[in-house]
Structures are given as structure tokens and as C-alpha cells.
Amino acid sequence: MSSACVVGAGVFGASLARELALRDWDVTLVEQHTPGTVRSASGGDTRLLRAAHGDSEWYTASAVRARTLWLELEAATRTRIWEGVGLAWLARRPDGFEAASVPVLERLGIEHDWLAPDGARGLFPSLAADDLHAVLYEPGAGVLHARRATQLLVADGERHGVTFQGARLAPGDDPPGDVIVWACGAWLPQLFPSLVAVEVSRRDVFFLGGDRSWLGVPGFVDYDGGFYGHGDVAGLGVKIAPDSASDTIDPDTLDRLPSAYWEAEARTYAARRFPSLAGAPVLGGRVCQYDLSADTHFIVDRHPERDRWWLVGGGSGHSFKHGPALAEYVADCIEGTRERETFHALGSRAGDAGLRTGST
Numbered sequence: 563m564s565s566a567c568v569v570g571a572g573v574f575g576a577s578l579a580r581e582l583a584l585r586d587w588d589v590t591l592v593e594q595h596t597p598g599t600v601r602s603a604s605g606g607d608t609r610l611l612r613a614a615h616g617d618s619e620w621y622t623a624s625a626v627r628a629r630t631l632w633l634e635l636e637a638a639t640r641t642r643i644w645e646g647v648g649l650a651w652l653a654r655r656p657d658g659f660e661a662a663s664v665p666v667l668e669r670l671g672i673e674h675d676w677l678a679p680d681g682a683r684g685l686f687p688s689l690a691a692d693d694l695h696a697v698l699y700e701p702g703a704g705v706l707h708a709r710r711a712t713q714l715l716v717a718d719g720e721r722h723g724v725t726f727q728g729a730r731l732a733p734g735d736d737p738p739g740d741v742i743v744w745a746c747g748a749w750l751p752q753l754f755p756s757l758v759a760v761e762v763s764r765r766d767v768f769f770l771g772g773d774r775s776w777l778g779v780p781g782f783v784d785y786d787g788g789f790y791g792h793g794d795v796a797g798l799g800v801k802i803a804p805d806s807a808s809d810t811i812d813p814d815t816l817d818r819l820p821s822a823y824w825e826a827e828a829r830t831y832a833a834r835r836f837p838s839l840a841g842a843p844v845l846g847g848r849v850c851q852y853d854l855s856a857d858t859h860f861i862v863d864r865h866p867e868r869d870r871w872w873l874v875g876g877g878s879g880h881s882f883k884h885g886p887a888l889a890e891y892v893a894d895c896i897e898g899t900r901e902r903e904t905f906h907a908l909g910s911r912a913g914d915a916g917l918r919t920g921s922t
């Protein structure tokens with residue numbers, strides 16, 4: 563039996579540890595805090611799952627595969643992690659990310675509607691659509707209960723033989739195992755500064771108190787406006803999240819109190835885009851971090867000098883949804899049955915694939 567040590571129990575590490583255990587590997591999963599800690603990017607309350615990824619077929623197919631795997635995990639564990647509320651892309655241009663997504667959705671047979679702005683009004687209790695060109699609606703998209711799902715992956719992994727260990731490891735610890743996977747999210751660049759070029763950048767999210775008409779409302783992405791969110795899910799409130807450039811931070815020392823600046827931005831956006839939310843109280847906020855690669859592609863690669871070591875990260879603000887599908891891909895790469903995609907390589911990156919929910 564081959565052995566693996568996976569360092570980091572965010573969605574990447576937890577999914578991979580479970581996947582390797584399902585493939586009969588002897589797996590140890592090591593985490594410095596607790597799985598789903600709010601200090602990790604995977605420890606948020608909710609994360610969107612959508613198929614549309616512009617013209618990228620790889621990420622579109624991965625999201626769809628991941629959805630199947632999330633639903634299987636939910637059914638197998640009888641634990642609710644999925645809200646199938648759909649998602650609306652608020653397209654401001656005829657030639658933007660949304661329009662680029664459509665041919666891929668069509669090629670892969672993924673259900674979607676390209677709606678006139680007025681035709682989308684019924685999706686939300688109120689929607690200001692005057693600046694929209696169209697709305698791309700994905701009925702199969704939805705919202706994952708992220709922290710719960712991360713903890714479920716670890717618990718289910720343990721049921722399948724994963725050994726969990728609480729510790730903070732460094733490369734100098736040289737953990738034992740046939741394969742070592744460093745899946746350390748925003749901590750990856752400080753562990754491998756010469757190899758991992760990601761910017762660790764703060765993000766604030768807010769939950770607003772809408773009335774009952776906001777229950778079961780779809781997720782939304784205003785890609786060119788730099789905002790995303792969803793209706794009221796499980797009593798959390800309506801999520802309004804800015805997705806524009808923000809401060810570079812240290813994930814160990816960041817005070818996670820929402821900023822007054824981003825709160826004002828979120829309130830202003832909500833009142834403008836969804837007029838019935840004007841004046842709604844803020845029910846809560848969270849501060850987390852993106853680990854942004856220069857082109858928003860993930861990192862999946864072998865360490866150039868340590869053949870047994872793999873580095874997995876660079877989630878770039880859009881990786882949660884992919885967790886279990888990415889784990890299948892990484893496990894295949896480790897087992898040598900699939901080639902690592904060139905766009906996941908370590909090293910310098912050019913361009914901006916723009917795969918997250920904001921273009922700025």
C-alpha cells in the first residue's frame with residue numbers, strides 16, 4: 563500500500579486525502595488549526611458553484627463533475643451541504659465573460675438560458691436591470707455550505723481510513739510518506755517563497771437582512787461590476803460580496819473584522835442592484851483571503867527538487883466548488899494516469915484568465 567501525507571485540511575487537502583483513501587492509499591492529513599477554520603479560505607459559510615467559466619472548457623467540466631461528487635457526498639452522509647438555487651450572471655456587455663461562456667455550456671450540454679434583462683426580473687424579489695445587456699441563468703448552479711462541506715470531507719475521509727493529525731509542518735520537517743502534498747492555501751507562498759507566486763489578498767463578505775422573499779433566491783455574479791452573492795440561505799441572510807482588488811495580508815496576523823469601507827460598498831451595491839435591500843440591516847460579515855495566482859489558474863505541480871512532493875494551491879478565489887473533482891485530477895496525476903495540465907505548472911504566469919467572479 564502506498565502512503566501519502568497531505569498537509570492542509572482546506573477543501574483541496576481534505577478532498578485529496580479522502581480521494582486517496584478511497585483509492586486504498588494509507589493517508590495522513592495534517593492541519594495546523596481545525597478543518598474548516600474560519601482562517602482558511604474553505605472555512606467560509608457559503609461558496610457558489612457555477613459551471614460557466616468563460617471559454618475554459620477544463621474548468622467548466624471540472625465544476626460539473628464536482629457538483630455530481632458533492633451531491634454524492636451529501637447523499638452518502640445524509641448531511642446537507644448543497645442549496646440548488648441556480649445562479650444568474652448579470653451581463654453588462656454583449657461580448658463579456660458571460661457571452662464567452664455560452665458556447666462551452668452548449669458544447670458540454672449544460673442547461674442555461676440567455677435572458678433579456680426584463681425576463682430575469684422574476685428571479686429576484688427586486689432587480690435593477692437598466693445597465694444590463696442580458697442575464698445568463700444556470701439552473702443547475704447553487705450554493706455549497708463550505709465550512710460544513712470541508713469538515714464533512716475530513717470526517718468522511720476518516721471513515722475511509724484517513725488519519726488526522728493536528729500540527730503545523732514546515733518543509734524542514736520532511737514528513738514521511740511515499741508522496742507528500744502541500745495543500746496549504748494562503749500559507750503556501752511562505753512555505754515555498756521561491757516557487758509559489760501568489761498574492762494573498764483580503765476579501766470582506768456581508769450578509770444583509772432581507773425579508774422572506776429572499777429565501778431560495780439564486781446566486782448572482784456581476785462580473786464586470788465586481789460583486790457576487792446569493793439570496794438568503796439557511797438564515798444567514800442575503801450575501802453581498804465585493805470582488806475587487808483589496809489589501810495584501812498575512813493570514814496568520816490578519817484581524818478578521820469587516821471593514822467600514824467594504825461594508826459601505828456592499829450596502830451601496832445592494833441598494834442599487836436590488837432596490838428592496840436598500841436600508842436592510844447587516845446581519846454579519848466575514849473576512850477571508852484569496853491566494854491569487856497571476857492568471858487565476860490553480861497550481862498543481864511536483865516540487866522541482868523533491869520528486870515525492872506535490873504543491874497544490876493557488877485557488878484564486880474560485881476553487882471551492884472544484885474540490886472533489888480537483889482531487890480526482892490530482893490523484894490521477896500522482897498515480898501517473900493523467901498528465902498535469904500545463905496551465906497548472908509552477909513558475910511565472912502570463913495573462914489573466916479571469917476565472918473568478920470579478921474582472922477587476
Ligand SMILES: Cc1cc2nc3c(=O)[nH]c(=O)nc-3n(C[C@H](O)[C@H](O)[C@H](O)COP(=O)(O)OP(=O)(O)OC[C@H]3O[C@@H](n4cnc5c(N)ncnc54)[C@H](O)[C@@H]3O)c2cc1C
Pocket residue numbers: 569570571572573574575592593594595596597598599601602603604605606608609610611729730731732745746747748749750753765766767850851852874875876877878879880881882883884
Ligand atoms: C471570501 C471568499 C469567497 C469565495 N467564494 C468562492 C465561491 O463562491 N466559489 C468558489 O468555488 N470558491 C470561492 N472562494 C475560493 C475558495 O474558497 C478557495 O479557493 C478554497 O477554499 C481554497 O482552498 P485551499 O484548500 O487551497 O486553502 P484553504 O482553505 O485556505 O486551506 C488551507 C489549509 O491549510 C492549513 N495549513 C496551512 N499551512 C499549514 C501548515 N504549514 N501545516 C499544517 N496546515 C497548514 C490551513 O490552516 C488551512 O486549513 C472564495 C474565497 C474567499 C476567501
